[in-house]
Amino acid sequence: MTLLLGSITIGLVLALLALGIFISFRIFSFPDITAEGSFTFGAAITASLIVAGVNPALATLMAFFGGMVAGAATGLIHTRFKINPLLSGILVMTALYSVNLHVMGKSNVPLLSKNTLFTWFEKIAVAISGQDTTVNVLGWSVAARDLWTLLFCLLIIVAFSLLLLWFFRTNIGTAMRATGDNDQMIRALGVNTNGMIIFGLALSNGFIALAGSMLAQLQGFADVQMGIGMMVWGLASVIIGEALISDRSLGMVIAGAVIGSVLFRLLVAIALRWGMNPNDLKLITAAFVFIALVLPGFMKKTKKINLLSHKHA
Amino acid sequence: MLEITHLNKTFNPGTINEVRALQDVNLKIDPGSFVCVLGTNGSGKSTLLNAVAGTFLTDSGRITLNGRDITRWPEHRRASAIGRVFQNPFSGTAPSMSIAENLALAARRGRKRGLSWMLKPSLVNDLKKRVKDLNMGLEDRIDSAIGKLSGGQRQALTLLMSSWLKPDLLLLDEHTAALDPKTAGKVIELTERIVTEGKLTTMMVTHSMQQAVNLGDRIIMMHQGSIRYDFGGEEKKRLKVPDLLALFDELRRKDQIDNGVADLLIANYV
Numbered sequence: 013m014t015l016l017l018g019s020i021t022i023g024l025v026l027a028l029l030a031l032g033i034f035i036s037f038r039i040f041s042f043p044d045i046t047a048e049g050s051f052t053f054g055a056a057i058t059a060s061l062i063v064a065g066v067n068p069a070l071a072t073l074m075a076f077f078g079g080m081v082a083g084a085a086t087g088l089i090h091t092r093f094k095i096n097p098l099l100s101g102i103l104v105m106t107a108l109y110s111v112n113l114h115v116m117g118k119s120n121v122p123l124l125s126k127n128t129l130f131t132w133f134e135k136i137a138v139a140i141s142g143q144d145t146t147v148n149v150l151g152w153s154v155a156a157r158d159l160w161t162l163l164f165c166l167l168i169i170v171a172f173s174l175l176l177l178w179f180f181r182t183n184i185g186t187a188m189r190a191t192g193d194n195d196q197m198i199r200a201l202g203v204n205t206n207g208m209i210i211f212g213l214a215l216s217n218g219f220i221a222l223a224g225s226m227l228a229q230l231q232g233f234a235d236v237q238m239g240i241g242m243m244v245w246g247l248a249s250v251i252i253g254e255a256l257i258s259d260r261s262l263g264m265v266i267a268g269a270v271i272g273s274v275l276f277r278l279l280v281a282i283a284l285r286w287g288m289n290p291n292d293l294k295l296i297t298a299a300f301v302f303i304a305l306v307l308p309g310f311m312k313k314t315k316k317i318n319l320l321s322h323k324h325a
Numbered sequence: 326m327l328e329i330t331h332l333n334k335t336f337n338p339g340t341i342n343e344v345r346a347l348q349d350v351n352l353k354i355d356p357g358s359f360v361c362v363l364g365t366n367g368s369g370k371s372t373l374l375n376a377v378a379g380t381f382l383t384d385s386g387r388i389t390l391n392g393r394d395i396t397r398w399p400e401h402r403r404a405s406a407i408g409r410v411f412q413n414p415f416s417g418t419a420p421s422m423s424i425a426e427n428l429a430l431a432a433r434r435g436r437k438r439g440l441s442w443m444l445k446p447s448l449v450n451d452l453k454k455r456v457k458d459l460n461m462g463l464e465d466r467i468d469s470a471i472g473k474l475s476g477g478q479r480q481a482l483t484l485l486m487s488s489w490l491k492p493d494l495l496l497l498d499e500h501t502a503a504l505d506p507k508t509a510g511k512v513i514e515l516t517e518r519i520v521t522e523g524k525l526t527t528m529m530v531t532h533s534m535q536q537a538v539n540l541g542d543r544i545i546m547m548h549q550g551s552i553r554y555d556f557g558g559e560e561k562k563r564l565k566v567p568d569l570l571a572l573f574d575e576l577r578r579k580d581q582i583d584n585g586v587a588d589l590l591i592a593n594y595v
Contacts, residue, residue, distance in 0.1 A: 183438035186422075190430055193419035200378070200417070201486075202404035202435035260421075 015281060017158045023277030024165040025226045026245065030253070030273040031176060031266065032079075032219035033246030038265070040192040040212055042090075045101035045243050047220045049108030050082040052239035054221025056112045059121040059234035068129045072225050079221020080214040082108060087210030112236050119236040128229035133157075133164040165226075172219070173266050180262055188212050220246070241294045244301050249273035251304040326526050327354040327377070327494055332386030334376060346372040347383065348550040354494075354543075359520055359527045361537040363569065364547035365576070370530045371412075373547065374496050377528070379403040391493050405435025408487030408525075410480065410500040417483030420472030424463060424482065427471050428452045431486030455485060459515070477508030481515055488519050495520065497529040501536070513540070534569045544569075548576045 029051065036044035054075035061071035082104055090100040113119065137160030146153040179185040190198040191208040199205050220242070228234040252275055253268025280297075284290060334347040346369050354360055364370040376383050377390075379400035388396045395403050411417050418427050429443050429452065449467075457464040459481050463474075471479060480500055487495060497516065501509035513536060520527050531537055537544050544561055546554040546569075554572060556564055 179440075181443055182440045183433060183443050184440060186426055186430060186443045187433075187438050190419045190422060190426075193421050194416070196411075196416050197419055198430065199401050200404055200407075200409045200411075201430055201433075202401050203438070204399070204401045 014154055014158060015285070016278070017154055017162050019277050019281040020274055021158075021162045021165050022227070022230065023274030024162070024169045024270070025230055026223055026249065026277060027169045027270040027273035028172060028219050028223035028226065029242060029246045030249035030269040031172065032216040032223065033243065034250050034266070034269045035176075035212055035216035035219065036083075037247060038192075038250060039189055040209060042097045042192075042209070042213065043101070043243075044083070044086060044213060044216060045098065046082055046086040046104045046108075046213070046217055047101075047243040047246060048239040048241070049105035049112070050079040050217040050221045050239075051224035051242045052112045052234070052236060053082055053108050053115070054079050054224030055228035055234035055238055056115040056121070056224075056236070057221070058225035059123055059228050060115050060117070062123055062126050062128060062229075063121060068127055068132065068229065072129060072222065072229070075221045075225035076218045079224075080218040082221070083213035083215070083217025084210050086217070087206075087213040090213075091206035091209055109236070116234060116236065120233060121235075122233045123229065124232050128232075129226065130161060130164075130229050133161050136160070136164075161230075168226075169270055172222075173270055176219075177263050177266055241297060244294075244297055245276070246273075248297055248301050248304070249276050251301065252276055255304070326356040326358070326391060327352070327528075328387075328389045329353070329373075329377070330387045332373075332376060332383055332388065334372060334381070334383045338384075345550050347376060350386070350551055352545070352552060354526060354528065356526055357524050358543055359525075359541035360529070360543045360545060361541045362528060362530045362545055362547065363532075363534065363537050364530075365573065368547040369550040370547045371498055372550075374498050374528060374530055377403075377494070378407055378409055378496055402435075406493040407496060408434070408490075408492030408494070409496045410483045410487050410498065412499040412502050414476035414479040414483070414503055417486070418471045418479050421470055423468050424456065424471050424474075425449060425452060425467040427482065428456070428467075428486060428489065431489045434486075434490050434492075436490075455489075456482075459485065475508070477504050477512060480504065480508075480512050484512070484515055484519055488523055488525065491523055491525070493526065495525045495527040497527065497531075499530050499532060502532060516540075534566045537569065538564060538566055546572060546576075 029047070033044075033047060036042045036047070057078045058068075058071040058075045061074060062068055086100045086104045089095050089103060090097055095103070134157045137157040141147075141156040141160070145156045147156045147159055149159070180189055187198060187203045188208050188211070191203060191205045191212070195205045224239065227238070249272040250269045251272070253270070253272030254265065256271060256275075257264050257268040280293065283296070284293075288296070329350055329352040332347050332350040336342070336344040336346055350369075350373060362370045362373065375381065377388060379395070379398055379402075382397065386396070387394060390403075390406055395406075409417070419430070425444055429448055432448060432452070453464050453467060456467060461478055461481060463478065463482070471482065474482070484500070500516070501512050504512060516529070517540060519525070527541070529536075529541065542561060543555070543557040544564060545552050545556075553576060
């Protein structure tokens with residue numbers, strides 16, 4: 013049960029990553045691999061600042077801004093210098109690897125005895141329910157502070173989801189969605205589409221860096237390798253969400269990405285528990301996303317063939 | 326109003342694909358005037374419209390609109406003064422967004438877009454009313470995605486969008502060419518109504534000589550990147566389809582003579 017709670021908590025934290033990928037990949041159809049760099053960048057900024065004694069909330073906020081700068085850099089490279097989306101992201105991601113090492117000063121920064129957002133949460137939890145209490149959840153007894161940590165993460169992710177939903181319903185947010193949908197049309201309506209792409213990627217990577225920052229605080233360290241495979245991970249979450257929820261309205265898609273992230277993390281935890289080699293994790297994630305991308309088209313085709321054969325029969 | 330002087334544009338200069346799309350184009354359009362732009366394929370009529378809209382920047386010459394020199398303005402900046410409808414019905418609307426959202430985007434054409442709520446109840450009421458005026462039965466479907474509508478419905482909505490905020494200049498680029506004749510007729514009717522009601526200054530590129538004869542108060546004919554004929558006032562009113570066809574023939578014959586003369590000169594002197 014503790015494992016389950018932990019997985020859900022990590023899934024919720026990584027939902028911020030899924031929301032970031034949702035912005036770049038679904039709103040702009042921009043395969044933004046900057047994610048892998050900005051995820052670590054967020055973790056690196058927060059970890060270094062916390063080690064330096066900065067308030068964890070401020071350190072987390074700085075990670076968000078750091079991610080925004082990284083995303084804006086990718087957007088600038090793409091729009092200003094007409095470099096293809098994937099390559100722009102690769103350039104920034106590669107550059108960020110060195111930047112991250114400089115920010116952290118070494119390849120791994122532990123946060124074990126430091127004050128993080130989560131030690132705050134735990135303090136609040138202890139204040140509310142007392143030290144070492146257990147709570148009965150569906151017949152299992154779990155540590156109250158694990159449950160509280162999960163609730164705090166849930167609260168944060170719900171708040172950010174609502175914020176994103178609200179943003180995409182404002183004048184500027186709607187124009188951003190239109191930029192991804194039909195850039196010619198929205199330019200004819202007076203929107204600077206290049207500016208929108210830069211802003212959108214900044215926002216996307218802000219969310220992703222925030223996910224990195226929170227994950228570093230949750231697991232108690234930042235590592236220069238922690239971003240590897242994160243883009244595909246986020247994609248998997250978004251795709252699972254879309255498969256689960258057929259409603260394509262904005263709120264449902266955002267909720268889907270969050271639920272997808274949690275579910276995907278649970279699936280991974282279960283697979284690992286059943287003895288899957290952790291080394292195979294990325295391979296299986298990539299295969300999963302590949303299948304999820306190919307399957308809808310494949311199903312349409314077989315449906316067509318079935319229809320045709322019925323006609324001939 | 327719109328004043329174009331010595332406008333030139335060459336695509337792919339210095340390559341084998343060089344196209345001199347606009348050659349010394351001069352044009353002055355009075356406020357409230359409705360100009361039909363005719364021309365052969367590749368004559369530069371759509372290029373002229375795109376040059377005014379700012380899809381690309383021109384090589385030389387000047388474009389002024391309402392006294393402002395817009396020659397170097399990027400496309401999105403010109404949008405504050407210019408409304409556009411494209412040939413392709415898919416170009417003018419965002420397919421996965423709702424009718425209401427598309428119209429609301431147009432309701433802020435060229436204006437600042439901030440963090441205020443997009444679909445305010447007052448705006449939604451207003452746009453329901455205006456959609457109802459289209460008589461297409463779309464007022465009950467304003468929350469459904471615009472991509473599900475037919476080409477004609479999308480063009481009608483694009484027209485409504487382009488004229489939501491009164492533009493200084495309305496550019497219609499063969500906006501009925503992709504529609505079936507009946508739908509095209511409806512969209513032309515709507516065009517006429519919107520232009521007349523709003524007293525809009527309009528440039529309409531068309532392939533249909535019938536449209537050019539029926540609509541507007543001026544016809545310009547382009548050929549090989551420049552304006553060859555310009556009819557306004559009484560002259561335009563007297564113009565009929567056969568007259569226009571004759572003019573096209575004349576342009577074509579002139580071309581042949583040009584080539585013929587060149588051959589003759591080469592044969593005799595080279």
